[in-house]
Amino acid sequence: MPRYFDGDYLPPKGRFAICVARFNGFITEELAKGAVDTLVRHGVADADIDVYRCPGTYELPGLVRRVTESRQYAGVITLGAVIRGGTPHFDYVAGECAKGIGQVAFSAAAGTPATAVTFGVLTCDTVEQAIDRAGVKAGNKGSEATLACIEMVNLYAKLAATEGRKG
Numbered sequence: 001m002p003r004y005f006d007g008d009y010l011p012p013k014g015r016f017a018i019c020v021a022r023f024n025g026f027i028t029e030e031l032a033k034g035a036v037d038t039l040v041r042h043g044v045a046d047a048d049i050d051v052y053r054c055p056g057t058y059e060l061p062g063l064v065r066r067v068t069e070s071r072q073y074a075g076v077i078t079l080g081a082v083i084r085g086g087t088p089h090f091d092y093v094a095g096e097c098a099k100g101i102g103q104v105a106f107s108a109a110a111g112t113p114a115t116a117v118t119f120g121v122l123t124c125d126t127v128e129q130a131i132d133r134a135g136v137k138a139g140n141k142g143s144e145a146t147l148a149c150i151e152m153v154n155l156y157a158k159l160a161a162t163e164g165r166k167g
């Protein structure tokens, strides 16, 4: 009989950080509201949620690295919005952000305790697409990244229990 390890959406143990870029704030603040709402509705206390803001998506990887290295958090949700329309350096900003957050997520998974890092950065061709993904037609990607974070926090907790380590 195989053993299955799955994350779930039961109230997670530990503290959460939401790292949000201010650029395109009318979108990113909606993502942040979705993230806070999803954490609270899954049983995370307000006192266990910290929100960090940085200037733009390009700055997110550095911020997330510092936040994960503080070892205070079971989960970190990253939120931003890169919108192509009229932005010549869209590919650089979006590419560096995705690569940097990916590297931090990879390292943080191996930390003690492990920290789950999830990606709620929108990369859109138009403002309309961004609005749709920030709570209008296509759900709220901040909420989706938060659900993924809860799932990974609970999965890492199960793994840690199997390995007999603290986190």
Ligand code: INI
Binding pocket: 021, 023, 024, 055, 056, 057, 058, 059, 080, 081, 082, 083, 084, 087, 089, 090, 093
């Ligand atoms: N930052 C974003 O978060 N989204 C964008 O769409 C964007 N555009 O279009 O330029 C953007 N630029 C700012 C960038 O993230 C940095 O804050 C800036 O380059 C200073 O380092």
